[in-house]
């Protein structure tokens with residue numbers, strides 16, 4: 001599959017090369033996986049022209065046909081799970097078994113939105129006088145641009161393309177230049193599924209230039225972005241001149257709260273599940289671990305026992321559970337957060353150093369407090385900073401003490417406590433007694449500096465639709 005997409009972009013149903021190229025490196029050993037085009041301005045314009053032309057017929061394609069094509073695409077994705085996963089591991093570094101799970105998880109979004117395509121429901125109501133009907137209908141918003149990050153290159157691609165296509169929108173996707181091949185592989189399968197030319201386009205190149213062109217083109221009516229808060233804010237600003245509809249899925253700073261009555265093994269596996277996927281490079285990863293004083297030591301000791309046994313290495317090797325961070329910059333950032341915490345009084349329980357290259361040992365810190373940078377910043381690494389707490393109100397206040405508002409987690413067997421926290425935690429997502437909260441059915445959405453817009457659920461498709469109100473009077 002890689003040999004069919006290497007060095008190419010997918011525009012208007014064609015696989016096109018370019019004058020300039022960008023190398024993609026394997027984070028496990030720095031070797032070159034391949035090259036992708038650094039598109040020029042003319043090609044970006046060609047992609048927008050193509051999507052715009054395709055939009056005119058795609059929006060009139062009946063919902064059952066959009067559903068059929070999406071389901072065909074999903075079948076092809078699942079049939080090619082092993083090959084896509086291999087590409088994903090090569091460019092991102094995550095263990096192959098985890099990459100396979102990502103493909104299966106992500107394909108579920110295609111299935112989900114295939115069904116949503118046929119379930120868009122408008123309303124008809126009596127008007128304000130006899131003989132008048134008020135119709136509220138939904139129409140596709142138009143050409144969509146999507147920009148995705150490197151941490152879940154398959155999942156982020158499918159979470160954006162599927163609802164856009166289901167809604168009747170053509171799309172231009174720009175994946176991260178660190179991991180572009182997963183999205184290109186998915187485009188190859190979309191072509192095989194039979195989507196009309198120009199409906200799905202994937203382009204690669206200088207992010208700032210591409211972002212500027214996509215934001216400033218009036219024909220692009222919607223921008224769906226997943227990435228850092230800083231870039232999200234920049235795109236928000238750059239989209240103002242064309243008043244695009246936006247979805248911004250940005251960074252997080254998730255609290256993970258374990259009460260004294262929680263089932264400790266459930267909480268531990270929730271933390272492992274939430275924290276160690278993608279080596280901790282996850283927007284919903286537990287970032288601040290609040291442990292009730294009564295169970296703090298027991299929890300930390302058990303976690304240390306597990307961390308010391310984890311196999312770290314090249315994601316292609318059998319049995320590896322944690323792969324490398326995406327690049328050296330990510331390693332430096334994680335280590336500087338650990339250093340800052342240690343300088344301010346934290347205790348290093350385990351880890352805190354690299355094995356080799358971009359492989360960071362899973363790290364546990366205790367005695368952490370609010371004055372450390374690690375409390376406010378997204379860590380994006382397998383580092384677990386622990387904070388002790390004693391009361392419900394205290395932990396709610398401390399958990400909410402962040403500008404982010406994406407995910408949060410609570411572990412308790414007391415329903416009064418869990419319902420109070422579910423109500424008072426100022427986050428778009430609350431996991432109660434679970435560390436695995438991402439699926440196609442739930443409404444994945446942040447608030448505050450974590451952005452806005454829903455992915456997944458019955459609401460996700462509405463991000464790509466606009467209302468039309470028709471007032472009909474009998475004459």
Ligand code: NAP
Pocket residue numbers: 147148149150151152174175176177178205207208209210211212226227228229231232234235248249250251252282283284378406446450
């Ligand atoms: P990033 O630096 O913001 O990059 C995200 C995407 O934006 C990449 O495709 C990047 O391209 C592109 N980009 C960079 N500069 C741009 C510009 N000036 N104009 C237009 N596009 C630009 O974020 P990242 O480091 O890849 O991803 C990590 C961040 O994503 C974390 O903060 C994480 O929490 C967040 N995230 C959020 C969610 C969510 O659902 N809320 C999910 C996953 C990740 P290049 O990579 O090619 O430069």
